[in-house]
Amino acid sequence: MDVNDKKDLCSPCEFKSKTKIATKWCIDCKEPLCVSCYGNHNSHRSSMNHHVISIEGNKILESLQIPLKEYCEVHDQDKDLYCSSHSEIICLTCTQTTHGKCEPAVRLSDVTKSAKTSTFVSMLESNIVEVVDELRVIIRDRENNKEEIKKQKTEILDTVKNYRKCINDKLDQVEHIITEDLKVKYERSNLEIDNNVRFLNDHLNEFDEIRKKIDILKDYASNTQTFIGARALEKTFHYKEVMLTSFLELIQNINIDIEMNQDIFVTCADIKSLGDIRVKTLDTGYCNFLKNRGQYPIDHQLKLSKALEIKIPQESFFRSTILSCIILPNKQMIFVDSHARNKRLKVLNENGTHDRNINLTSKPFDVIDNNKIALSFPWDTHKRIGIINITNSKSEPDIFF
Ligand SMILES: [Zn+2]
Ligand SMILES: [Zn+2]
Ligand SMILES: [Zn+2]
Ligand SMILES: [Zn+2]
Structure with missing residues (x-):
């Protein structure tokens, strides 16, 4: 039997x-109690x-490791008093020393007798609930941010690809222009050489x-006929030679580069990159995280500052049906009279x-305080919020939803 088992015995x-x-x-x-000893104990x-x-319950409580009492190390005794000046738990000797000049x-x-129902505990509870809710929202918001930047990354990659495609398209375009230009110029040069070669071949x-004709003259003609024929052939040859010479002067070698x-x-x-990847940070509004939290009441208890008995003036036959009330910053009070025949706000000083x-x-039905007040009308067929400017009692345009 170990220590824990022993603890569970009466x-x-x-x-x-x-x-x-x-x-x-x-x-x-x-000490632990069995069913019958608990009966006796009771x-x-x-x-x-x-x-x-x-x-x-005791095991769960022990796991919290919260002491049943606080102990004053200075004066070696239990702290069983409370100093309201310092909101501090103190011991008897403390009241005569460090807290000698405080409120009794x-x-x-x-x-602590109403600790469980105190404003302090309920405020702490609601603040924790609020913090947990807000944190959940913030965590969801952060996850959303992760999704957003993932989307942004994909969009940027697409943009870079498109940008690159534009450059490629432009390069394709100039490549096409120069290829076409080369083709035209090559063909023109080719044609020029072909024409020259044809002329030279002619x-x-x-x-x-002419050479063949000279051979014939030499083989078959008389000397006189050869002489006459050769002179005529020489004329033709000379004429052709002059033509050829002037033509050759015009022929140029063609190079393409x-x-x-x-x-x-x-x-x-000069290009170092296609652009700059900028990481911009935007305010999340999380800085209001702590600021909006409800304040713990001083002394851990709400105190009544003023009691006022108010009689709602009844100037009509129908008694008022007051459903809600607010206090304006100027201390005036507004009561919502929701009686079907009254339908009005009563402003009291x-x-x-x-x-x-x-x-x-x-x-x-209800009002929310400010310089302007908002009214809800849950019984109306049109769902709307009415706004009334309290300084001049005039209605402003309704908000429909
Ligand atoms: Zn027992
Ligand atoms: Zn006991
Ligand atoms: Zn002490
Ligand atoms: Zn004190």
């Missing part, structure tokens, strides 16, 4: 050398007011003809005297 029974499983724990006696005058909880200390048990054939537009390389060399009525066309 202490009074153990004292009587009996072994019984405990189901309860008395916080005041600091019927004893001395222990009937003890704070008894379940064994399980009160018993801690008096201050002359070659003609010179060949390219001078690249260096501007593109100069521009490319700080001392409770009647100031004026603001008549309405529909039955109002």
Whole structure:
């Protein structure tokens, strides 16, 4: 049997050398109780007011490791008093020393008796709920931000790709222009060379003809005929030779090359990147996280600052049906009279005297304070919020939703 098991055994029974499983724990006696000992414990005058909880409850409570009492290390005794000047738990000796000049200390048990229903605890609870809710919203918001930047990344990659495609398209375009230009110029040069070669071949054939004619003259003609024929052939030859010479003067060798537009390389060399990736930060409004939280009441208790008995003036036959009330910054009070025949706001002064009525066309339900007040009309067919300027009692345009 280990220590934990022993703790679950009823202490009074153990004292009587009996072994019984405990189901309860008395916080005041600091001991476990079985069902029958708990019954006895409850019927004893001395222990009937003890704070008894379940064994399980005690285990959970112990896991919180919150001391039952605070201990004053300076004066070596339990702190069982409360100094309201310092909002501090103190010991008896503290009241005569460090807290000697404070408001008289009160018993801690008096201050803590309504702790569970105190404004302090309920405010703490609602603040925790609020913080948890807000944190959940913020975490969701952060997750959304993650999704957003993921989308933005994809969009940027698309933009870069498109930008690159534009550059590629432009390069394709200039490549096409220069290819076409090369084709035209090559074909023109080709044609020029072909024409020249054709002209030269024609002359070659003609010179060949003249040579053949000379051969014929030499083979078959008489000397005189050869002389006459050769003179005529020489004339033709000379004429052709002059033509050829002037033609040859015009023939030029053709070379095709390219001078690249260096501007593109100069521009490319200057390019360090396609753009700048900028990470911009925008205010999330989280800075208001703590600011909006409700303030804990001083002294852990709300105090009534003023009690006022107010009689709602009844100037008509129908009694008012007051459903809601607010206090304006100027301390005037507005009561919402939702009686079907009255339908009005009754404005009372700080001392409770009647100031004026603001008549309405529909039955109002609630008001929210400011210089202007907003009214809800839940019984209207059109869902709307009415706005009334309290300085001149005039209605402003309704907000429909
Ligand atoms: Zn017992
Ligand atoms: Zn007890
Ligand atoms: Zn002390
Ligand atoms: Zn004090």
